[in-house]
Amino acid sequence: MKCLTFNVLYDPPDKRAADQIDYTFTSIRTPLIFEFLSKSDADIITLNEVSREFFESIKQQTWLQNCYFITSMDSEFLSPGNLILSKFPIKTSFVHQLKLSHKAVNIAELYIPGTEPSSIWLATAHLKAGPVATFARMRYAQTKEMIEQLRYLAPEGQWLVMGDLNIRSFEKEEIPHLNSTFLDVWTHFNSNDSDGFTYDPWNNTLAEFASSRISSLESTRVKMANRYDRILIRSKNALWKPTGISILAKEPLGEFPNKTPLYLSDHFALEAEFSSSA
Amino acid sequence: MDQTADERRSENDATERVTPTIPPDASERYLAIFNAIKEFSESDLIELPLPQFSNTRARTIAHEVADLFGLYHRSDGRGKDRFVTIRKTVPPTTSGRYNPETQTWEECTILEPEKLMILFKINNPLVSIFPASKTILMNLLFLRLPQIIK
Helix, strand or coil, X not given: CEEEEEECCCCCHHHCCCCCCCCCCHHHHHHHHHHHHHHHCCCEEEEECCCHHHHHHHCCCXXXXXXXXXXXXXXXXXXXXXXXXXXXXXXXXXEEECCCXXXXXXXXXXXXXXXXXXXXXXXXXXXXXXXXXXXXXXXXXXXXHHHHHHHHXXXXXXXXXXXXXXXXXXXXXXXXXXXXXXXXXXXXXXCCCCCCCCECCCCCHHHHHHHCCCCCCHHHCCCCCECCEEEEEECHHHCEEEEEEEEECCCCXXXXXXXXXXXXXXXXXXXXXXXXXX | CCCXXXXXXXXXXXXXXXXXXXXXXXXXXXXXXXXXXXXXXXXXXXXXXXXXXXXXXXXXXXXXXXXXXXXXXXXXXXXXXXXXXXXXXXXXXXXXXXXXCCCEEEECCCCCHHHHHHHCCCCCHHHHHCCHHHHXXXXXXXXXXHHHHC
């Protein structure tokens, strides 16, 4: 089972500078992101920062139409931009609004033939960003809430969490309930102090641009690389075993018209593979 | 990216959920609803319909108390049959799959996949020899086969 998570960078027009220019070149990146996703041939894909335009456009893609189920039929359920694509049939899906913010966690029960139990519960979220302590407390509460929802829905289930959790590994932000519940696939294969940055303003000009305006607070505008995107699994009875993880979309694909390097997003993608013992 | 008004308001709030308490001037009806919802919040149940508290005032209290516990709540039905249902999780949304015949994305209902599995085992030996065939089989099994059966 190949799982891929990718924050595809939404550049909302109302957040743009006064000149209203799209410095993130959405129209150039979008078809390249589609090509990247199609080539990945992942069984499960979670996307964050999906705009309505991106959503309508991806639904027109033949590779998606041929192979994938999607969690959202209507863009109203996209807010704030989480989308799950799955080659496995989606039995049920939920959008749970997280408290204290406009963020939501999308949860889907995927039917996986040939395994026992035959379901895996997948959650994706784009948690509150930001370096200040208040936001860290929000992430702490939001991850707790996400686990609570998974417990309500499938107390004994196989759980997979993928997405931009915005956890600041650089500052050793600790979320004990996350660490005690899940196996973090990146740290499973790499040492704890291994970078694993999926957001790196020093090596991705889109991230550099985004970090320059990520917060209205001047003091928090810092160029800091982090392992924001995570793939976590709680596999009961060791049904699912991670067999590898890698960071993708790290290299520029050329140049944007303004001669800056063409990255697919301000984030890199994260891909993990699992084997089933069933 | 920027904070929303709600987020700004909540900056000084504790993010841990505080256990709700009964107001000192609570009526008997409030108390009954509060206790019913409290018991539900501590149980393994997902959904609690409250048809016994169907009048307007009782429904208002039920909505208020559900908010205190951080639960979902909605009123359904008309007139005397209207009552509040409380849930720990939001009701399911619709997922979709593409129907090549109508060339539209349609609401997806899984057609008893366990039964389909009996007809067509995904662990077909072919899958281990040609991994790409898994995609083809999955596609056939879940997208095309229900249409063929129909």
